[in-house]
Amino acid sequence: MEKLALKNDSKVEWFxxxxxxxxxxxxxLTSHIWNFTAVGGVALFxxxxxxxxxxxxxxxxxxxxxxxxxxxxHNQMLPVYFSYALIVALGCTLQVNxxxxxxxxxxxxxxxxxxxxxxxxxxxxxxxxxxxxxxxMNSYLLGVPFFRAxxxxxxxxxxxxxxxxxxxxxxxxxxxxxxxxx
Numbered sequence: 001m002e003k004l005a006l007k008n009d010s011k012v013e014w015f016x017x018x019x020x021x022x023x024x025x026x027x028x029l030t031s032h033i034w035n036f037t038a039v040g041g042v043a044l045f046x047x048x049x050x051x052x053x054x055x056x057x058x059x060x061x062x063x064x065x066x067x068x069x070x071x072x073x074h075n076q077m078l079p080v081y082f083s084y085a086l087i088v089a090l091g092c093t094l095q096v097n098x099x100x101x102x103x104x105x106x107x108x109x110x111x112x113x114x115x116x117x118x119x120x121x122x123x124x125x126x127x128x129x130x131x132x133x134x135x136x137m138n139s140y141l142l143g144v145p146f147f148r149a150x151x152x153x154x155x156x157x158x159x160x161x162x163x164x165x166x167x168x169x170x171x172x173x174x175x176x177x178x179x180x181x182x
Contacts, residue, residue: 047091
C-alpha cells in the first residue's frame with residue numbers, strides 16, 4: 001500500500017515536515033502534564049510517512065532541539081534523542097493507513113522503549129541512585145508518573161496524527177482533481 005497519495009509532492013513533504021516539527025515544539029513549550037507531548041506520536045508517524053528516512057529522523061530531533069534551546073539544554077539529551085530515533089525506526093514498520101490497533105500497539109512499544117532507555121541512563125552514574133539493582137529499580141519506580149503521561153500521549157497523538165493522514169488520503173482520492181487525473 002502507498003504511504004500517502006501525496007508523498008511524491010516535495011512541497012507537501014516540506015509542509016508536513018515543518019508542520020510536524022512545529023507540533024513537537026509547540027507541544028513541548030505549552031503548559032502540559034509532564035511528558036504529555038506530541039513527540040512520540042510525531043516520531044512514529046514520521047517513520048511511517050517519509051520515504052527519506054533522514055527526514056523522518058530529523059523531524060522529532062529538530063523539534064526536540066529547538067524546544068530544548070528554549071526550555072534549557074540538559075544532560076539527558078543524548079538518550080532522549082536516541083530513544084526518539086528508535087521510535088522513528090518503529091514507525092518505519094508501519095504505513096500511514098496501518099490498522100489503528102497496530103498503530104496504538106507500536107506507540108505503546110515506543111513509550112516503553114523510551115521509558116526503559118531514559119530511566120536506565122538517568123540511573124547510570126547518578127549519585128542520587130544506589131548503583132545496584134535496587135537503585136535501578138528505584139529509578140524506574142520514580143519514572144512511573146512520567147511514563148503514564150507519555151504512554152497516554154503517545155497513543156493519543158499517534159492515533160490522531162495517523163487518522164488525520166488517513167482522512168487526507170481519503171479527501172485527496174475523492175477530490176475532483178484526483179478523479180480527472182484518473
